Amino acid sequence: LDALYTVADAKKAMELFEGYPYGERIKVADGIEVQFTDAGHLLGSSSIQLWLTENGETRLIVFSGDVGNLDQPLIRDPVCIEKADYVVVESTYGDRLHEKPDHASQQVSTEERAKGLADIIRKTFLKGGNVIIPSFAVGRTQEILYLLRVIITHKMIPELRDIPVFLDSPLAIEATKVFSRNIEGYFDEEAMQLVRGGVNPLIFPSLTTTVTADESRELNLRKESCVIISSSGMCEAGRIKHHLKHNLWRPESTIVFCGYQANGTLGRSILDGAERVTIFGEQIDVKATIAKLEGISGHADQHGLVNWLSCFQNKPKHVFVVHGEDRVAEWFAGFVTTTFGLPAWAPKPGESFDLITGKLPAAVPAVLERPGRVELQESYDALEAVLRGIDVVVARLREHGKQLDIESKPQQSIRLADAILRLTNDLEVVRNRWDPNGKSK
Numbered sequence: 240l241d242a243l244y245t246v247a248d249a250k251k252a253m254e255l256f257e258g259y260p261y262g263e264r265i266k267v268a269d270g271i272e273v274q275f276t277d278a279g280h281l282l283g284s285s286s287i288q289l290w291l292t293e294n295g296e297t298r299l300i301v302f303s304g305d306v307g308n309l310d311q312p313l314i315r316d317p318v319c320i321e322k323a324d325y326v327v328v329e330s331t332y333g334d335r336l337h338e339k340p341d342h343a344s345q346q347v348s349t350e351e352r353a354k355g356l357a358d359i360i361r362k363t364f365l366k367g368g369n370v371i372i373p374s375f376a377v378g379r380t381q382e383i384l385y386l387l388r389v390i391i392t393h394k395m396i397p398e399l400r401d402i403p404v405f406l407d408s409p410l411a412i413e414a415t416k417v418f419s420r421n422i423e424g425y426f427d428e429e430a431m432q433l434v435r436g437g438v439n440p441l442i443f444p445s446l447t448t449t450v451t452a453d454e455s456r457e458l459n460l461r462k463e464s465c466v467i468i469s470s471s472g473m474c475e476a477g478r479i480k481h482h483l484k485h486n487l488w489r490p491e492s493t494i495v496f497c498g499y500q501a502n503g504t505l506g507r508s509i510l511d512g513a514e515r516v517t518i519f520g521e522q523i524d525v526k527a528t529i530a531k532l533e534g535i536s537g538h539a540d541q542h543g544l545v546n547w548l549s550c551f552q553n554k555p556k557h558v559f560v561v562h563g564e565d566r567v568a569e570w571f572a573g574f575v576t577t578t579f580g581l582p583a584w585a586p587k588p589g590e591s592f593d594l595i596t597g598k599l600p601a602a603v604p605a606v607l608e609r610p611g612r613v614e615l616q617e618s619y620d621a622l623e624a625v626l627r628g629i630d631v632v633v634a635r636l637r638e639h640g641k642q643l644d645i646e647s648k649p650q651q652s653i654r655l656a657d658a659i660l661r662l663t664n665d666l667e668v669v670r671n672r673w674d675p676n677g678k679s680k
Contacts, residue, residue, distance in 0.1 A: 261285070261318070279307025279317035280537050281378035282418050282425045286320060291594075298594050301555075303328040305562070306539040306547050308337065310348040312385045313440065315427045317539070319550030325594055326555045328548065330563030330585075331499060332540040333571030338533045349429065352535060353386045357395040359493055359530055364399055364464040368491030368527070373479045373506055375472035376411035378537055379498050381418050381441055383468055385430070388443045403465040405458055407449045407478050411470055415441055459485040472498045474506040483509075484518045490526045497532040502564065515668045522664050544571070545578065556597065558583040632662070 259265055264274045270292040275285040287302045301323040309316050363370050374380045387404055390396065406412055418425075419441055430440045449455050455478050458467060469479040486492040487509070500507035508516055510531065515524050539547060548558070558581050560572040568585035575583040592598070636659055645652045 264290075276320055277315055277318045278304045279309075279311070279314055280305040281307075282314060282381065284378075286317070288320060288323075293595060296595055298324045300325045300327065300594070303547065305329055305331070305537065306544060308536050308539050308543060311535070311537070312349050312352065312382045313426055313430050314382070315425075317543075317547055319547070321550060321552045323551055323553075323555045325557050325559070326548070326551070327559045327561055328544065328575075329538070330544070330560045330568045330571040331538040332536070333544060333560070333563055333574070334567045335540060336542055337536055337540040349386070349389060352532070353389040353393075353395060356383075356386050356495070356532060357390045359495055359532075360390070360402065360466060361396045361398065363491070363493040363528070364396075364402075366491040367464060368489055368493060369464055369482075369486050370466045370493050370495060371479070371482050371486050371527075372466065372468045372495045372497060373472050373474050373483075374408075374411070374468050374470060375498055375537075376408050376470045377414045379472060379535075380406070380408065380411040380468055380470070381415055382535060382537075383497060384415065384441045384443075384446070387446075387466065388440060391443050391445060402445055403463065404443075404446045405449055405465055405467050406446065407455050407458060407467055407469040407482070409450055411468070412448045412450060455481065458482070472506070473500055473504040474509065475504050480505070480518055483516075484521070484523055486527055487516070487518075487523050488526050490528075492527040493530055494527050495530045495532055497535050499536065499538060513668070514671070515664075517661070517665060520661065522661070522668075541571070541574070548575065548579065554579075555581060557581070557592075559592075560585045629666070636662075 259275060261275050261277050264272055266272050272290040274288040276288065278284040278286045284304060284307065286304050286306070289300045289302065291298050291300065299322060301320055303326070306329060307314060307317050360370050372383060374383055384404075384406070387402070391402055396402065406415070419439055426434065426440070433440045449458065455469075458465070459481065467482050469477065469482055471477040471479060474480060474483060483494065483505075487494065494509060496506060496510050500510050505516060505518070509525060509529060512529075513525055515522055517523070558572070558575050558579075560568045560575065560583055562568075563571065565585070572583040572585040575581055586592070636655070640652075640655060643651050643655065
């Protein structure tokens, strides 16, 4: 198949990009105007106000984008928007609150976060292990670098003379360079004080960037302890999988999660306590310490989303809840209706709404029931469907085995046997997790 676009196409498209400051109302075309407002999620992240005019009538739609968490390192807090006819709001953490202590100020907050990470590094290095941090290349990585600079500059770990840190993600390296060049108007006041003093908040002497694949592989040959920051943040792809393969089985190492882990991802499995995971077709025992850096999520929690919605001085006609797991979005829509008295809807793909006439589908009354409280029969049905799927896989493997010519093609038989063994090991991990003593619970 021909590629949809090439690197050259992407570079040409980049030449058409135009940057605009926050707070400037821009005419895109006749009847279309936009304005960017700091969303406090990443450096440069924006909520978007969109004015649409048709047949003399104008509607103002506000898209929240990812609403940022309060008091984050480097990043300013989300800015309030006061007017909207319609609001499209995210719901990543719409059903929960972040676990974090109350801080008197952002400076104290940053120091407390740095102390938490410093404690993890101290314990791990004294055991002779590595600290592996799966991190999103844009945004979260730069916040972690900022915390590490605080730890090293303020000598928070006096027992350690040196804390080698490796940034092992080409995209994260490039993103960090971009953020280092474009800081005015994006960094918060705490970081800007450093900049005005001639200090780059993201760089420190013991930081090394590894660009090539060879440099990345060499990290796993090191005998000295180090901190490795690598992507992807949910451990589904990228160089982080290699570092997990070389460190998950080591009791002296620590894996530190600092961002959202979606259901079904490798990161979520590890964070949920999996005893064994499959990486590159190999079963890896999870012996390392698994830690989560609390309070550093880039997404606002339920309280933050409520604060953001509370900014609107005029009552929006409707709130559309998106960008969350289905049951979370549905629950948060009900919560918005209950809390603000606003009609709220968690739309499904393909649904359409006429914002001029205000015609919307007949909304099913929201039931304020927390996600996870699924009907018991639904749970049994889902489990049985998975078991039937496993039966289908086993039957397919048996049929494939019958068709093999073992005498003339023994390697095919060996590969099939290896595949069956991996499946057996995966199922055994699940069985041991739910029935470790071999008895039904």
